[in-house]
Amino acid sequence: MTNSKYLVPLLALLMLTMFPLVQFFSNQNYIIHLLLYAFFYIIMTSSWNIIGGYGGFISIGHNAFLCVGAYVAGYAAVRYGISPFYLIGLSGLVAGIFGFIVGLITLRVKGPSFIISSIALIMIMRIVFDHWDLVGGASGITLPFNSLPVQWSKLPHYYSFLFLALAAIYLNWYVRHSKFGLALRAVSHDETRSAVAGINVKMIKVTAFALSAFLIGSAGAVWADYLTYIRPNMFLVILIAANIVLMVILGGKGTVTGPIVGTVIFILFNEIILTFFGATELNILLTGLLLVITLLYFPDGIVGSLKNKNILPKFLDWG
Amino acid sequence: MIYILQVIILGLCLGLVYALMATGLTLIFGVMRIVNLAHPIFILCGAYVAYWLFVLYGLDPILAIPIAAIVCGVLGAIVYKLVFEKDAGSQKYSEMTVLLTFGTAMILDGTLSFFFKNTQRVTSPSYATDAFFIGDIFLPTAQLYSGLVSLSLIVALALFLKFSTLGVAIRATSLSRVNAELVGINVKFVCLFSFILGCALAGCAGSLVSFVFSFFPAKHFEWIAVLMSLVVLGGMGSILGAVTAAIVLSVLASLVGAFLAPSWSTMVFFLALFVILLIRPQGMFGKYLS
Amino acid sequence: MNDVILKLNNVTAGYQNGPDILKSVDLTLKKGEIKCIIGPNGAGKSTILKAIAGILRPRNGNVLFNDRDLVGLEAYEIMRQGICFLPQDRALFDTLNVSENLWMAGYTLHDKKELKLRIEEVLTVFPILKKRLSQYAGTMSGGEQQQLIFARAIILKPQIMLIDEPSLGLAPSIVEQAFKHIEEIALTGVSILLVEQNARRGLSSSHTGVVMDLGQVVFEKDAKEVLNDERIQELYLGKRKSK
Incomplete structure (x- = not known):
């Protein structure tokens, strides 16, 4: 039984790493797309969880950092012809610094004020990007296609996202079990008492925020290349942020595996809805409904609720 | 010079409409400590009620105000019973309820989108294209009417809160739930009543909005940020503060729109919010929520 | 003077999921009586008042006001019955x-x-x-x-006033004024249940004194007797042990 804690994740990882081999036999691009889409959202939810779950700062504007990362990579790709894959680190860094500056301002307030400021951030960026001619304004940037044959064309993104997702999950685990994470959770409970205990409250908060911005920004670079064109209204819409929040809360915020579970379940749920209803406005309705129901009846999320009842499978119990 | 004056007056009229939009939100926050992100979608519901009454029956949007108010009030009561009643008084009240209201907003947004699609709509009563002239100043009738109606509704609300027993009970509850209960106020009833009143005010604002702005379901996301900036700036829970903030920012936004570009004008609201966070981080929020 | 207006039977209460703060407390209050509850911090003095006022719902037992059980009513309903609660923070x-x-x-x-x-x-x-x-x-x-x-x-x-720490944070002259009001109000036939940290001051205005510790009533006596009881003085009134 104890081995299953390591066995199941390792097995899953092995399968995911090997999965693209099926491309030798038949073109499974759609499944690959779904998987990399899931990795992509796991990066975002896990990063969000650092500041939203452990830190208690609920942001409905984290897609701002995705946008920054995507635009850094997109701009460099078009202007200097550098492949976005070389710019993953740089995009992340720029997004991280941007997050650091934003955090210095918005993390001074908490609770509802913070949530509102995160929405305002998206609105401001939307106006700025819509008017910013250097990066194409409202019509955005078109990136060069990659030249790989169609059944291999998604693989660079697949492995980049897989790698980044692992990094995000590891970072989550690290934050959960490190002294830094302990301080962060202390801060989320009571800032004054944490300060009295010798914690540099401001730095802890802002660092956590920048860290999560960094990871999301890195993912933005890959996402920009995957989409091949980027426009402000693809990133700076509240629905993406709402999805992130919903996935984390569905899985269980403040847990290591919660964001993963929430993301996988939500993407499956979304697929089912798309199959039955097609892409309609009902999508946003059902997302809202799921969010309300989760908040009302399982505020601790799936992982949190199972943990409370002591029936959480071992391989999901990473703290 | 005349042009500037003109822009200011137009900003003032719009500011009064924004003020009306913000009062309901402020009322709900003051009493229940709920930051109701669903408020803008209630405004949109009111706008749709006025729109369809006008298109189908030719009813003037100003006369449609009571109907929009009732529809939104009833909707508010249903939402309150289903979503908020269970949660009242729980530990994680404020943060989780913000997400709850957000979910509610998405549900209503999806419903409206499903029925009305993303078509831009605007009610066009006969006076929508008229204008008054005072000297050289040109005053579109629609803006003027909406401003005046908003003003009178806000004054009526203020008088109600100031002088009626229920109004004072609402203010007492917003100061302290426990103390209100100790003088025998049925706090749960006051909460329900305030929520319904707030939503009804959103409905009123919606009717006016229907002929001042063009609207479509996803419009409410923009309003969320605009209205929140007003409420934060005005000092959460203070109706007078929200009204003042609305008028000042709206005039500023009109000036920006006139001299820079119309699409930059909403920036004023969002930047104001950030500036407030920078120079007075506790906002006025700190008073209640720290 | 002898008719009981408020009677607590076996009241057990605590906060949220925490332990019991009150453990099977019995208490009576007569018409026109001033009763002062004293005891160390954490004895459950304020909790009794909250349990009566309905701010805290007792887990067990009943609170009879004129023979009517108040347990389960909302605080505002209890206030409407003729009970008045003055909490520490002034309200x-x-x-x-x-x-x-x-x-x-x-x-x-x-x-x-x-x-x-x-x-x-x-x-x-x-x-x-x-x-x-x-x-x-x-x-x-x-x-x-x-x-x-x-x-x-x-x-x-009201028929009953529950007063939590009337002297808290007030200048001595204002404390005197407060107790003067309390005594005057009691003379009009109102029963008063008082919790007071300044035990000496509270008892000297009261008819009866109740000593509480660890969530239970230790004993209840005439206020003057409590004031003069040597054991009480040592334990709760802060007088040094005389040799």
Whole structure:
């Protein structure tokens, strides 16, 4: 039984790493797309969880950092012809610094004020990007296609996202079990008492925020290349942020595996809805409904609720 | 010079409409400590009620105000019973309820989108294209009417809160739930009543909005940020503060729109919010929520 | 003087999921009686008042007010029965003015003419307030706030007043004034249940004294006897042991 804690994740990882081999036999691009889409959202939810779950700062504007990362990579790709894959680190860094500056301002307030400021951030960026001619304004940037044959064309993104997702999950685990994470959770409970205990409250908060911005920004670079064109209204819409929040809360915020579970379940749920209803406005309705129901009846999320009842499978119990 | 004056007056009229939009939100926050992100979608519901009454029956949007108010009030009561009643008084009240209201907003947004699609709509009563002239100043009738109606509704609300027993009970509850209960106020009833009143005010604002702005379901996301900036700036829970903030920012936004570009004008609201966070981080929020 | 107006049977209570703070407490209060509860911090003194007022719902037992069980009623319903609770933090509405505060105190009174009369009546008892009618309650001095609290308390002519730490954070002269009001109110037939950290001061204005510790009533005696009891003096009144 104890081995299953390591066995199941390792097995899953092995399968995911090997999965693209099926491309030798038949073109499974759609499944690959779904998987990399899931990795992509796991990066975002896990990063969000650092500041939203452990830190208690609920942001409905984290897609701002995705946008920054995507635009850094997109701009460099078009202007200097550098492949976005070389710019993953740089995009992340720029997004991280941007997050650091934003955090210095918005993390001074908490609770509802913070949530509102995160929405305002998206609105401001939307106006700025819509008017910013250097990066194409409202019509955005078109990136060069990659030249790989169609059944291999998604693989660079697949492995980049897989790698980044692992990094995000590891970072989550690290934050959960490190002294830094302990301080962060202390801060989320009571800032004054944490300060009295010798914690540099401001730095802890802002660092956590920048860290999560960094990871999301890195993912933005890959996402920009995957989409091949980027426009402000693809990133700076509240629905993406709402999805992130919903996935984390569905899985269980403040847990290591919660964001993963929430993301996988939500993407499956979304697929089912798309199959039955097609892409309609009902999508946003059902997302809202799921969010309300989760908040009302399982505020601790799936992982949190199972943990409370002591029936959480071992391989999901990473703290 | 005349042009500037003109822009200011137009900003003032719009500011009064924004003020009306913000009062309901402020009322709900003051009493229940709920930051109701669903408020803008209630405004949109009111706008749709006025729109369809006008298109189908030719009813003037100003006369449609009571109907929009009732529809939104009833909707508010249903939402309150289903979503908020269970949660009242729980530990994680404020943060989780913000997400709850957000979910509610998405549900209503999806419903409206499903029925009305993303078509831009605007009610066009006969006076929508008229204008008054005072000297050289040109005053579109629609803006003027909406401003005046908003003003009178806000004054009526203020008088109600100031002088009626229920109004004072609402203010007492917003100061302290426990103390209100100790003088025998049925706090749960006051909460329900305030929520319904707030939503009804959103409905009123919606009717006016229907002929001042063009609207479509996803419009409410923009309003969320605009209205929140007003409420934060005005000092959460203070109706007078929200009204003042609305008028000042709206005039500023009109000036920006006139001299820079119309699409930059909403920036004023969002930047104001950030500036407030920078120079007075506790906002006025700190008073209640720290 | 001997008819029991409030009776606690076996009341057990605690906060949220925490342990029991009150453990099977029995207590009675007679008409016109001033009863002072003393005891160390954490003994459950304030919790008793909260359990009676309905701010905290007892887990077990019943609270009989004129033979009617109050357990399970909402706080505002209990207040409407004729019980008045003055919590530690004063319970004034800081940014309502004095007249609105008085008005709210009579919120449950449906006869508004009667309310006006009673406010007039109360203002003759507390004439200072008459000059302050349009001032915000939060901006008044401690002594004036004190008067407003008692003025508010008697508007509804309650049968029982529950008072939590009337002396907390007040200057000595104002504490004296507060106890004077308490004694006067009791003379009109109101029963008063008092929790007081300053045990000596509380007991000297009371008829009976109750000593509590660890969530239970240790004993109950005539207030003067409690004051003079050597064991009590050592344990709770802070007098040094005489050799």
